Amino acid sequence: xxxQQQIDPSTxxxxxxxxxxxxxxxxxxxxVSDVAVYYGDKQALFGIDLDIYKNQVTALIGPSGxxxxxxxxxxxxxxxxxxxxRVTGSIEIDGVNISDRSVDVVELRSRIGIVFQKANPxxxxxxxxxxxxxxxxxxxxxxxxxxxxxxxxLERAGLWKEVSDRLxxxxxxxSGGQQQRLCIARTIAVGPDVILxxxxxxxxxxxxxxxxxxLMDELRQNFTIIIVTHSMQQAARVSQKTAFFHLGKLVExxxxxxxxxxxxxxxTQDYITGRIG
Amino acid sequence: xxxxxxxxxxxxxxxxxxxSYRWRHSIRLVANPKVELxxxxxLILSSLIAVITTxxxxxxxxxxxxxxxxxxxxxxxxxxxVWSPQTALxxxxxxxxxVFGSLPLLAGTMLISAIAMTVAxxxxxxxxxxxxxxxxxxxxxxxxPALEILAGVPTVVYGFFAALTVxxxxxxxxxxxxxxxxxxxxxxxxxxxxIMIIPFVSSLSDDVIRAVPRSLRDASLxxxxxxxxxxxxxxxxxxxxxxxxxxxxAASRAIGETMIVVMAAGLAAKLTANPLEAVTTVTVQIVTxxxxxxxxxxxxxxxxxxxxxxxxxxxxxxNFIAFKVVQRYREQYD
Numbered sequence: 001x002x003x004q005q006q007i008d009p010s011t012x013x014x015x016x017x018x019x020x021x022x023x024x025x026x027x028x029x030x031x032v033s034d035v036a037v038y039y040g041d042k043q044a045l046f047g048i049d050l051d052i053y054k055n056q057v058t059a060l061i062g063p064s065g066x067x068x069x070x071x072x073x074x075x076x077x078x079x080x081x082x083x084x085x086r087v088t089g090s091i092e093i094d095g096v097n098i099s100d101r102s103v104d105v106v107e108l109r110s111r112i113g114i115v116f117q118k119a120n121p122x123x124x125x126x127x128x129x130x131x132x133x134x135x136x137x138x139x140x141x142x143x144x145x146x147x148x149x150x151x152x153x154l155e156r157a158g159l160w161k162e163v164s165d166r167l168x169x170x171x172x173x174x175s176g177g178q179q180q181r182l183c184i185a186r187t188i189a190v191g192p193d194v195i196l197x198x199x200x201x202x203x204x205x206x207x208x209x210x211x212x213x214x215l216m217d218e219l220r221q222n223f224t225i226i227i228v229t230h231s232m233q234q235a236a237r238v239s240q241k242t243a244f245f246h247l248g249k250l251v252e253x254x255x256x257x258x259x260x261x262x263x264x265x266x267x268t269q270d271y272i273t274g275r276i277g
Numbered sequence: 278x279x280x281x282x283x284x285x286x287x288x289x290x291x292x293x294x295x296x297s298y299r300w301r302h303s304i305r306l307v308a309n310p311k312v313e314l315x316x317x318x319x320l321i322l323s324s325l326i327a328v329i330t331t332x333x334x335x336x337x338x339x340x341x342x343x344x345x346x347x348x349x350x351x352x353x354x355x356x357x358x359v360w361s362p363q364t365a366l367x368x369x370x371x372x373x374x375x376v377f378g379s380l381p382l383l384a385g386t387m388l389i390s391a392i393a394m395t396v397a398x399x400x401x402x403x404x405x406x407x408x409x410x411x412x413x414x415x416x417x418x419x420x421x422p423a424l425e426i427l428a429g430v431p432t433v434v435y436g437f438f439a440a441l442t443v444x445x446x447x448x449x450x451x452x453x454x455x456x457x458x459x460x461x462x463x464x465x466x467x468x469x470x471x472i473m474i475i476p477f478v479s480s481l482s483d484d485v486i487r488a489v490p491r492s493l494r495d496a497s498l499x500x501x502x503x504x505x506x507x508x509x510x511x512x513x514x515x516x517x518x519x520x521x522x523x524x525x526x527a528a529s530r531a532i533g534e535t536m537i538v539v540m541a542a543g544l545a546a547k548l549t550a551n552p553l554e555a556v557t558t559v560t561v562q563i564v565t566x567x568x569x570x571x572x573x574x575x576x577x578x579x580x581x582x583x584x585x586x587x588x589x590x591x592x593x594x595x596n597f598i599a600f601k602v603v604q605r606y607r608e609q610y611d
Binding site: 076078081083106107108109110111113114116118120121122123124132133136137183186187190 | 413414490492493494495496497498499500501502503506510511514515
């Protein structure tokens with residue numbers, strides 16, 4: 001179990017500053033310290049330190065091949081599925097190190113959902129796509145409860161109105177944007193607290209993209225969202241925090257507004273103005 | 278040494294082709310219509326040969342069967358439970374009248390094939406799942422070819438393996454257990470045939486399982502499914518059409534298999550569902566009917582064609598059923 005860190009912010013003996021820092025710490029969802037990733041002999045990520053906070057959208061930007069997706073896949077240990085991949089360092093979620101042996105990777109992934117670059121609905125009906133997660137985790141008490149989970153997940157993914165009359169049709173028959181929202185609904189249905197998104201809009205047209213961006217803004221009320229994106233406009237639109245990766249290193253991380261208006265590192269400056277990448 | 282000669286010969290033969298090609302093309306750079314036509318005709322002819330052969334075989338089966346059915350009624354052929362293929366050489370011969378009921382042969386074929394499939398499908402499918410999903414690449418690299426060697430063993434070897442090794446073992450085990458197992462039991466022939474067709478199931482299933490896109494596995498694993506849940510609920514349904522056709526291919530192979538049953542199954546046509554008894558199959562009887570000196574217009578010889586046609590129809594029906602199953606249950610990924 002990944003236990004929530006319990007710190008009471010209203011402890012009377014604490015001063016104002018201490019309270020502030022504890023408040024921040026209390027909102028800390030993911031703490032990444034000194035993470036390095038190797039594919040065989042090749043090192044893909046070097047000493048990443050990054051704090052990710054609750055109810056925020058954190059955007060990971062950087063040129064292709066800089067390790068953003070690799071980093072994202074470390075957070076729910078999807079890299080375990082790649083034979084030659086090795087991850088060092090520590091990633092703490094709610095204060096629990098996820099690479100600890102006591103952590104059940106299946107449970108971890110049910111709490112850290114992931115949405116992939118290319119919409120990958122199962123070749124099953126829309127209903128079965130969404131109910132897949134709740135079913136394998138035994139979340140629904142009965143059919144009625146399952147129906148409810150499916151409906152509310154589709155509702156939250158902004159897809160319910162479009163598909164409510166054809167839940168039996170295959171999910172692969174939807175349009176690209178709908179498929180991606182179906183994948184988001186499928187992820188939400190398991191009840192995660194963190195949603196990882198790996199370039200979720202890269203294959204979508206601007207209208208579908210706008211819908212998903214809108215959705216992200218709503219979802220962050222309840223979830224912590226980490227998104228990898230190639231579009232700096234998208235990062236600027238949807239995120240509160242932005243982290244810039246370059247050649248496997250985390251170059252700079254800060255408030256999105258600050259990164260885009262007043263970057264501290266010259267490489268960040270070069271990237272956002274289009275000189276590298 | 279031989280290989281070198283072949284290579285040299287190939288090179289020698291291709292020199293004129295290359296020279297003429299270069300010569301033509303040094304004159305005209307546009308695609309040569311004659312070459313295009315030649316290639317096209319060659320390809321059409323090649324595909325026609327396959328089609329024409331098939332049609333020819335089916336027609337000859339059909340015509341010879343019609344001749345057979347002029348001598349023996351189709352009703353008897355399809356419904357009689359007695360198979361006793363004798364024809365009188367002289368009019369006054371005793372016991373000269375034969376009965377051509379194909380049911381016991383068909384039942385025998387089905388029994389042995391069912392035993393073979395019971396062995397081959399689970400073993401082959403599980404082996405394929407292991408190879409495709411769990412095995413390390415290193416293990417896979419030698420295990421898959423090793424498994425495919427099974428398909429390269431001549432069936433006659435399987436035949437005497439079944440007759441001389443498996444059947445006696447089964448009979449002795451039966452004696453210990455107090456069971457009466459015939460020395461040419463359906464069980465012996467069927468289980469050895471099952472071993473033979475394992476690679477048909479496993480190799481093809483392995484290919485289709487591996488063809489299921491990684492993104493589907495990632496999606497399932499990303500939702501917190503375990504590996505076995507992912508395989509059962511995502512990978513296998515997506516690979517089902519391919520697996521069904523692999524199983525079907527194996528089944529046709531089992532039904533048409535001859536050598537093992539000639540050696541290990543019996544000759545007595547008995548209508549039974551007991552795998553411990555001796556049964557005979559359609560293929561065995563075709564062999565028996567045609568071996569030796571035969572007149573080509575006796576019912577006995579023509580019966581072989583009718584049996585062949587029957588076998589062909591069974592396989593065709595099986596194909597059709599599988600096609601429908603696949604259409605109905607396929608989960609299309611793209």
